[in-house]
Amino acid sequence: MSTSNTSLDIIARAVPSDGIAIPLIGRFWLFLISNILSLVCGFFLLFHLVFDATLRHGLHNHVIIAILCFCLFHELTVMPWEIHFFRVGVVPIQSPTICMIMKFIDTVVYTSMAKLVGWASVERHILIFHSKWIATKMQRILIHYIPLMLIIMYGILLYGITTPINDCGIPFNYNSMLCGYYSCVYNSAGYSLYEFMSGGVLSSICIGFGSAFLIIRIIIQKRRLQQQVHWRRYRKMTIQLLSVTSIFFIIYLPPVLLGISKKLGVPSSVGSDYSTYANFFSNYVILLFPFTCLGTLPQLRTRVKTILRFCYRQQQNRVVPITITVKPIQQSRV
Template sequence: MSTSNTSLTIISTGLPLDGIAIPLIGRFWLFLISNVLSLACGFFLFFHLVFDATLRHGLHNHVIIAVLGLCLFHELTVIPWEIHFLRVGVVPIKSPTICMIFKFIDTVVYTSMAKLVGWASVERHILIFHNKWIATKMQRILIHYIPLILIIMYGIILYGVTTPMNDCGRSFNYNSKLCAYYSCVYDSAGYSLYEFMSGGVLSSICIGFGSAFLVIRIVIQKRRLQQQVHWRRYRKMTIQLLSVTSIFFIIYLPPVLLAISQKLGVPSSVGSSYTTYASFFSNYVILLFPFTCLGTLPQLRTRVKTIFRFFHRQQQHRVVPLTVTVKPIRQSRV
């Protein structure tokens, strides 16, 4: 089917040929409302984490700030691109270079998020049980800051090199999300396996086992030492991690487990429809991330009340123009 015929089919039926029984207009409103709410929540959370000195200096908040920044960048670039496509059935700019750029951003943000959350699941063990490892400034640089920077730079460098590789002449479909483009490097089975293992599998192991073992270690430590003070001190870090990893357990991990089972011999037809819908809703890892962090913000209710009081006072102190009536002065007769 030609591109023009595909475009006419999408416009007339409202259903692209991707196997998802949700019309384009329904997807448009779903993503638009979700993106607006997520941006509002994300900016509110990012503002408090960055401009509050106590929260900004907390080591356990640095990964959250980094992931939140990636989410906001994705929601301001890639999501509007996809919303436009869902509205009209064609990408906003028909350019191979622009398609590659947005594909690069989408891949870097999604894969870096998983790696950062996986690292956070491991780092929580250091922050809670081995805090002597980060007692000095040099130790914090080596153990805390460098891994954080390397994870982000790894995604930028890797996909900055591989995304433009189109030596096989892969075509761009402007009637598909992100132009249906992916690099020709994925034609290599070796590279595809490497990225799947280093990205999906390793991140899933760190998120799953890291968060589960953290809860087990804390429960055992609490029962053995009966240290209520220490539990209250580390409870916020644990709840923050579990809140963040919850969306990865629901949205990110099941497709990875299904892909692992298929590589081990399960027929590819098994779970094919689930894979289609999982790919469509994968953006909700990004859209829901600010909400999972919002509940862990300390004194959230107080901060929200302060904002509402500020706007209420602004309305009360608003200067309202008054209409003054001046009566003419009657001159007396001389």
């Protein structure tokens, strides 16, 4: 084994001093396998949502398609960057510009996903209980498409402006995840509070209360009308929302609640170990999202069987060359 490979193995098997008792090599395999599986699931789901006309035209699927695109873009850009770091202990491209781009993508995807899921939790109330609000094309543009586009553009424009602000002389650390970079705008207590409230707190309120009230409203209406038709009609939209919000309840909301408690006076030392691990596993909001949506895909079992049957037929229809041995004809002696 060469000296360079030996050095890489030593680095990968070391446990960094970041408070997480997982060596770099363990993190490497953990995120590599997770990222590959998530990519396969994400592309499979996005293919069916986009190329199936019924699913594509469903208004409740548009926010799912947008989040899937964010997830896949993150898994094709930032995740390979982080996986490489876990393997060798240094970022793959030691460039301030590239470091800021990776930080920009990571921040936009993570924060925009929370806002989009928060909006989906609110929009489900409109789609289920106030469908007359989106009866016309203009109403759908105003109530459905414009909010979706504004949420996407808000994150891109906000972090496109704030991420490059680095006038406080913060050095880039290429031996740290994403170069250890953060924008100097976070030195402002006012801006930090604004982003925490508009991003973490507001998204958490929309996700938590929006999902809870949706279930309560459905139960009340079902009992009041005593009809199964309404539940069967909107069951898929409700289950889809609850499946998506489940990972946010588990991974995203607890750190936000801990941050709120610290803003209210709880000592910063409380939950410090949890915060460290929560920040490390925050990428699993992105990695697990395609799997939470996969179970809500209509006729999933039929689609999988169709794909497997097609592959099997293709395998059977392959032309296999046959070797034919021709024996020479022996001439009889005269």
